[in-house]
Amino acid sequence: MRYVLAAALTVAFFALLPAQAAKAVFSHMIVGNLPDFTLSDWESDIRLAQSSRIDAFALNVAAQDSSTTRSLDLAFQAADALNFSLFFSFDYLAQGPWPADRVISLIQKYSVHKSYFRHDDDTRPLVSTFEGPGNAGDWHAIKVATNAFFVPNWSSVSAAEALNLAGGVADGLFSWDAWPEGNTNMTTGPDKVFLEALRPRGKVYMMAVSPWFFTNLPGFGKNWLWRGDELWDIRWQQVLDIQADFVQILTWNDYGESHYIGPVREKELGLFTTANAPVNYVRSMTHDGWRKFLPFYIEAYKTGRIPNAVEESVVATYRTSPALACPGGGTKGNNGDFGQNEVAPEELMDDNVYYSALLNSDRGVTVTVSIGGKEQTGILSKVSAAGPGSRGVYMGAVPFGGNTGDVVVAVLRDGKRVATAEGGKGISAKCENNVQNWNAVVV
Structure with a gap:
């Protein structure tokens, strides 16, 4: 097993943080x-986001999507009623660039809602993008017409180049860099490049956090994965270190790329048919567990302090078949289109059950992992960011070990069970349609 300790933070670090402007956490939603989606569906997802302490959905809207108007009307109706926030992330890649007049029209129409997220003492509607640096010049007129606070993702160019596009039209930058290349864990190196470019110019940084990445959609020309083992908790520890102005979770519902943290509904899975997927790798693959610790992480990020007490709990993350149990489906590890060295996917994903425990202390704590009734003892090999014996998230893993069946992870303190993760799809040596599913179950 590969274990690299995440960057350790100390209690003193949190105590010494300077006073900061109000921070916010968003989750990217593919409209x-x-x-x-019905009004009830929007209300349900908003309530789940609120219970996780998420401040707003970043609404990814594509230029040629005929369902956008209906979806936006329902979304803002629900958000207004539930005191939740929304803002636009204009997608310039999925269906081509947005005409500037249509961007202006949408911002003007929907930013009058009380639920539209605003920056600078609630005066400027926040607007972002997915790519679109070639249309940077449009944003001078868009900002004049809408008073938008503009924080695009132009990650296809460098941070320095993005800052200078159209004479520096962006008010900040959002980096889409949320996944590691190769078999090492994610680092904060890319984040620091953005900070070094943005801070001297007084512009904001929006940091990306994502738990996973796997896509196999031949109709869209997509079939690769990036290492996701332990990524979610490691990246949130990096959020506490970086202390960016904003954090955006990638994503709430991008099922095609397997990094959704929202619920899975059958009515949302039509893209697997549209894109000729060899297997629906999302059905029955819950990721609900990735929301479990968000209130803890978000409070620590916003306040700069570890919460005084936590509800102790445990989350289990695992793939549902050993890497070599079935044909890999042509999936590559890494993406050569990004200049990366492509490798076999099993080189990036380990056959482990990973567990993360949110504890008031690890003293007297042991972990058991049962696969099909065969029990292994685990250890907490990565300690809380604030140090051993403190409140925080502790992590570890055990190998599949050739076992199949239902997975149950239990945390015990002095022999008494304090938390359990169970109920997800079990591990099997058989794969649907004889194609490997590189997605994860999270309970």
Whole structure:
């Protein structure tokens, strides 16, 4: 097993943090995946986000999507009623660039809602993008017409180049860099490059956090994965270190790329048919567990302090088949289109059950992992960011060990069970349609 300790933070670090402007955490939502969403569906997802302490959905809207108007009307109706926030992330890649007049029209129409997220003492509607640096010049007129606070993702160019586009039209930058290359864990190196470019110019940084990445959609020309083992908790520890102005979770509902943290509904999975996927790798693959620790992480990020007490709990993350149990489906590890060295996917993913425990202390704590009734003893090999014996998230893993069946992870203190993770799809040596599913179950 590969274990690299995440960057350790100390209690003193949190105590010494300077006073900061109000921070916020968003989750990226693909509106094009929701043409059949009802008002009740929007309300349900918003309530789940609120219970996780998420401040707003960044609404990814594509230029040619015919369902956008209906979806946006329902979304803002629900958000207004539930005191939640929304803002636009204009997608310039999925269906081509947005005409500037249509961007202006949408911002003007929906930013009058009380639920539209605003920056600078609630005066400027926040607007972002997915790519679009070639249209940077449009944003002078858009900002004049809408008073938008503009924080695009232009990650296809360097931070320094993005800052200078159209004479520095961006008010900040959002980096889409949330996944590691190769078999090492994610680092904060890319974040620091953005900070070094942005801070001297007084502009904001929006940091990306994502738990996973796997896509196999031949119709969209997509079939690769990046290492996701332990990524979610490691990246949140990096959020506490970096202390960016904003954090955006990638994503709430991008099922095609397997990094959703929202619920899975059958009505949202039409893209697997549209894109000729060899297997629906999302059905029955819950990721609900990735929301479990968000209130803890978000409070620590916003306040600069570890919460005084936590509800002790445990989350289990695992793939549902050993890497070599079935044909890999042509999936590559890494993406050569990004100049990366492509490798076999099993080189990036370990056959482990990973567990993360949110504890008031690890003293007297042991972990057991049962696969199909065969029990292994685990250890907490990565300690809380604030140090051993403190409140925080502790992590570890055990190998599949050739076992199959239902997975149950239990945390015990002095022999008494304090938390359990169970109920997800079990591990099997058989794969649907004889194709490997590189997605994860999270309970």
